[in-house]
Amino acid sequence: MRIGELARRTGVPVPTIKYYTREGLLPPGERTSPNQVRYAESHVRRLKLIRAMLEVGGLSIAAAREVIGEVDSPRRTVHGMLGVAQSAVTKAAVERGTEEDWERAEHEVRELVRRHGWAAKPENPGWKALVQIVVTYRDLQRDDLLALLDTYADAAGKLAIAELGALADVPSTDGKVEGVVLGTVLGDAAMSALRRIAQEDVSGRVQKRPHSA
Amino acid sequence: MRIGELARRTGVPVPTIKYYTREGLLPPGERTSPNQVRYAESHVRRLKLIRAMLEVGGLSIAAAREVIGEVDSPRRTVHGMLGVAQSAVTKAAVERGTEEDWERAEHEVRELVRRHGWAAKPENPGWKALVQIVVTYRDLQRDDLLALLDTYADAAGKLAIAELGALADVPSTDGKVEGVVLGTVLGDAAMSALRRIAQEDVSGRVQKRPHSA
Structure with missing residues (x-):
């Protein structure tokens, strides 16, 4: 899907989606042509998780980035994830x-x-x-x-x-x-x-x- | 006691004590001469409560002021206090x-x-x-x-x-x-x-x- 649909599906405005990508919270979409980027279902879910952390949980961008880093780490374990989320x-x-x-x-x-x-x-x-x-x-x-x-x-x-x-x-x-x-x-x-x-x-x-x- | 002793007893610096008084969190001491103010045991306890709310509980000055207002209210009840503290x-x-x-x-x-x-x-x-x-x-x-x-x-x-x-x-x-x-x-x-x-x-x-x- 394109960024407009991602925004519509998640209720997160396009500039905010771009901001989360710059801040390293949301992985960039796949560039399919010089001015088109495609997003997947995994982006919908990730955006919902980011929103839950920032808006409902009240985490700072820096704290959320640390959590996301562990979520995406190839060496992640449930026990390690717990420690990072707790901190x-x-x-x-x-x-x-x-x-x-x-x-x-x-x-x-x-x-x-x-x-x-x-x-x-x-x-x-x-x-x-x-x-x-x-x-x-x-x-x-x-x-x-x-x-x-x-x-x-x-x-x-x-x-x-x-x-x-x-x-x-x-x-x-x-x-x-x-x-x-x-x-x-x-x-x-x-x-x-x-x-x-x-x-x-x-x-x-x-x-x-x-x-x- | 004088403000210096109040500061020593509670570990709260004198300028901070004055700030809390200006912000309406701490009742002023009793002025005993043009340049002397006397504080009571109740001030020690109130300062400890303020510190617990602001530093350990993370309340804002405005939120702490609301709580203190209810603590000092003549119409306070335990049930009413709970509502104010929860908010x-x-x-x-x-x-x-x-x-x-x-x-x-x-x-x-x-x-x-x-x-x-x-x-x-x-x-x-x-x-x-x-x-x-x-x-x-x-x-x-x-x-x-x-x-x-x-x-x-x-x-x-x-x-x-x-x-x-x-x-x-x-x-x-x-x-x-x-x-x-x-x-x-x-x-x-x-x-x-x-x-x-x-x-x-x-x-x-x-x-x-x-x-x-």
Whole structure:
């Protein structure tokens, strides 16, 4: 198909398609004559994936480029793809608090990971983010919120098994790799959205009880 | 205490403290003489809360100001605080896809909410975000990822009960209100971080099995 049809099929304007190609997100089409370029079905799908990453997932062009680089890598694996996608969606943690606070929080995170029997490394992009959260909760003496982390971890463990299980049922490697990208980029957003809806429900019920604030 | 001690105690530089005061995030100290202002313990705590929102939670100054406005409101309730905090952390969803896609996805979200027995309104900031995610998964024909939403919803329901339950045990309204802010602003980040660590674990185990990608 020509670029006009690609634009119509995906809802992405022609100049934006050209921009994504220049930025290395979309592979160029096949030049069939000096002023004609042909695009394939794979371009439709790739454009939808790019749009999901940038517009729904809120990734930067640079982060999306890194993810796409791994998607297109001949050496890609599902496990490697997960690491790249996770790094792309995780904002760098700001280190605040004293060295002592950090060491204590790092120890707590290590203990939590051990308690849940997880084989994971401190290089995991979630690790430092979690340490920063523990430092913050400690700083504000919110032991009640710290105690919730084990409940979150139980839920996270169950979700990871369900997610990777769903992925195992996808027949093609292309489908698996795309599933990792979407699951990582949009899975967090889906979980946050559902948490807000569930919280509204529970909070509304609490509010209706007599003598509650 | 004087501003210098407030800065030392919280690790927030004096010009930043003044900036937060000008922006309406931090109440001004009490002027005790023409060139002396006195700050209280409540300023220490408020500064830590502001820092958690801006630096760990990634909120904008405008979003943090809205949250603080509700924290300081004489008419605040825990339920109302939750709504304001949720809106502050939820990025506006970009509407992509045809009107028909949206209607279908809205119907699916309504059905999901009904299935889980939740009393929640489409005005909930998570609702539109979830519709956008359903539109995206449908557009890419990822029924496998759509099917996971019920698993996420089960987890979200359990977490909401645990979160609101922990809050019920906090004796003061101040503590409850601060707990809602922190739980909303940092709770999502904590859950995302733990999901990454759990996913690394499960993905690593799958990878070690023979014949897996």
